[in-house]
Amino acid sequence: MTTQHTTTDPHPGARVWHALLRVSWGRRLECGLTLVALAARVTLTRLVGAGGADVVLATGTALLASSPTVRDWLVRTAQSERVGRAVTRAVAASGVLGGRDVAVEAFRPVPAGHQLSLWVPPGTSVSELQKGEELLAVAFGARSVTVERDLTHAGHALVTVSFVDPLGGPPRPWPWTGDTRTDFWAGLPLGHDEAGETVWLSLVERHLLIGGEPGGGKSNALSLVTAAAALDPTAELWLFDGKLVELSAWRAAATRFVGADLHEATAALDELRAEMVHRYEVLLASGLRKVTPGMGLGPIVVVVDELALYLHGTGKAGTSFAEALRDLVARGRAAGVVVVAATQKPASDVVPTSLRDLFGYRLAMRCATRDASDTVLGSGWATAGYTASDIDPSTRGVGLLLAEGGVPRRLRVFHLDDDGLARTAACAAWLRHEGGPR
Numbered sequence: 001m002t003t004q005h006t007t008t009d010p011h012p013g014a015r016v017w018h019a020l021l022r023v024s025w026g027r028r029l030e031c032g033l034t035l036v037a038l039a040a041r042v043t044l045t046r047l048v049g050a051g052g053a054d055v056v057l058a059t060g061t062a063l064l065a066s067s068p069t070v071r072d073w074l075v076r077t078a079q080s081e082r083v084g085r086a087v088t089r090a091v092a093a094s095g096v097l098g099g100r101d102v103a104v105e106a107f108r109p110v111p112a113g114h115q116l117s118l119w120v121p122p123g124t125s126v127s128e129l130q131k132g133e134e135l136l137a138v139a140f141g142a143r144s145v146t147v148e149r150d151l152t153h154a155g156h157a158l159v160t161v162s163f164v165d166p167l168g169g170p171p172r173p174w175p176w177t178g179d180t181r182t183d184f185w186a187g188l189p190l191g192h193d194e195a196g197e198t199v200w201l202s203l204v205e206r207h208l209l210i211g212g213e214p215g216g217g218k219s220n221a222l223s224l225v226t227a228a229a230a231l232d233p234t235a236e237l238w239l240f241d242g243k244l245v246e247l248s249a250w251r252a253a254a255t256r257f258v259g260a261d262l263h264e265a266t267a268a269l270d271e272l273r274a275e276m277v278h279r280y281e282v283l284l285a286s287g288l289r290k291v292t293p294g295m296g297l298g299p300i301v302v303v304v305d306e307l308a309l310y311l312h313g314t315g316k317a318g319t320s321f322a323e324a325l326r327d328l329v330a331r332g333r334a335a336g337v338v339v340v341a342a343t344q345k346p347a348s349d350v351v352p353t354s355l356r357d358l359f360g361y362r363l364a365m366r367c368a369t370r371d372a373s374d375t376v377l378g379s380g381w382a383t384a385g386y387t388a389s390d391i392d393p394s395t396r397g398v399g400l401l402l403a404e405g406g407v408p409r410r411l412r413v414f415h416l417d418d419d420g421l422a423r424t425a426a427c428a429a430w431l432r433h434e435g436g437p438r
Contacts, residue, residue: 083107090139096132097124111196112166116159126157166194171415178423184235188228191413205333210342211376212365217397221413222342230428234298242306252429269324279335291336300337307343308350329358364388365399
């Protein structure tokens with residue numbers, strides 16, 4: 001004999017009310033306008049009759065609809081609620097967070113789709129959203145979903161839903177191509193992120209390490225930083241070019257240009273270290289702690305291409321260069337010295353961690369392996385899901401930018417073509433040697 005057990009919902013009414021509340025909350029605008037209209041009609045009908053109430057309501061609606069401010073608010077609110085409903089459905093369908101609702105704080109359209117500011121409910125975490133990025137992308141019917149945690153609050157996340165490749169297509173030209181003058185202290189436009197926003201790079205009191213395989217866009221990224229420094233006539237530009245041709249366009253704007261001669265390169269670094277010590281003596285005498293704009297001491301920008309060539313020279317020369325560079329990177333920040341180094345071979349035996357960890361900014365272009373990516377960004381980032389080995393090799397200029405205290409940020413570097421580079425280099429040389437506009 002078989003006994004059937006029938007399971008009944010102990011609180012069917014509560015579940016129905018909960019579902020109705022969820023639907024109503026997701027359509028707050030429609031529900032609110034409907035309730036206001038009903039209440040207004042009932043009140044007006046009592047005062048002026050049904051016909052008069054209809055006339056008053058129609059006139060009021062027409063007046064409100066004619067206001068651009070009201071129309072814009074209605075459109076924004078309707079879009080926000082529509083996106084909120086889509087997010088709720090996507091989270092529920094993906095199973096992320098156990099299907100629990102997230103709160104949409106704000107949203108905005110971006111070139112690739114839209115960007116959402118979300119709060120996750122207590123008992124869950126943003127890391128759960130990050131782990132479910134692919135599931136969320138499927139639920140949204142999107143190309144990809146990227147979740148970034150707000151470092152100031154564990155429950156706040158920035159979610160970018162992309163329906164097209166936000167970093168695909170032709171590269172964007174560098175906005176400062178051919179500019180007559182820049183201020184290196186104020187930073188430079190490096191590229192654009194997945195939301196289409198310009199990524200600004202401020203290297204004051206910081207250093208930058210760029211790594212990636214050939215063809216990934218490393219040289220172009222290096223050119224942008226060099227160009228920004230060259231267009232600031234108050235900045236000293238010291239160039240170390242292991243191939244002699246990568247930085248040669250900026251030779252006329254450089255304070256010092258060094259080729260592959262390791263002994264000459266080490267001697268140049270020793271000169272820079274002496275200048276660094278002199279600047280600290282000036283600061284000490286002035287009662288100051290760091291070089292700032294207006295002191296008459298401009299930034300000293302040291303650009304090193306083919307870092308591996310200099311670090312791994314034979315004998316004592318290679319060791320001397322490595323020690324001098326490490327000292328300059330370690331102590332140069334407050335003295336206004338900015339070191340920008342690039343290497344095609346980001347491996348642990350090429351860039352020692354004792355040197356890499358001194359660079360506040362690291363830019364990993366396309367890398368062949370996860371280990372190579374970690375050599376630039378730092379160990380552990382590939383395991384956390386940030387690796388430059390996943391970058392599409394056909395999309396040149398895409399990389400991961402790691403800033404101090406942050407997480408790697410995917411971006412595409414602006415492009416400076418040969419013609420633009422030549423014009424910008426000529427402008428920089430004119431600024432420095434002919435005086436240019438002051």
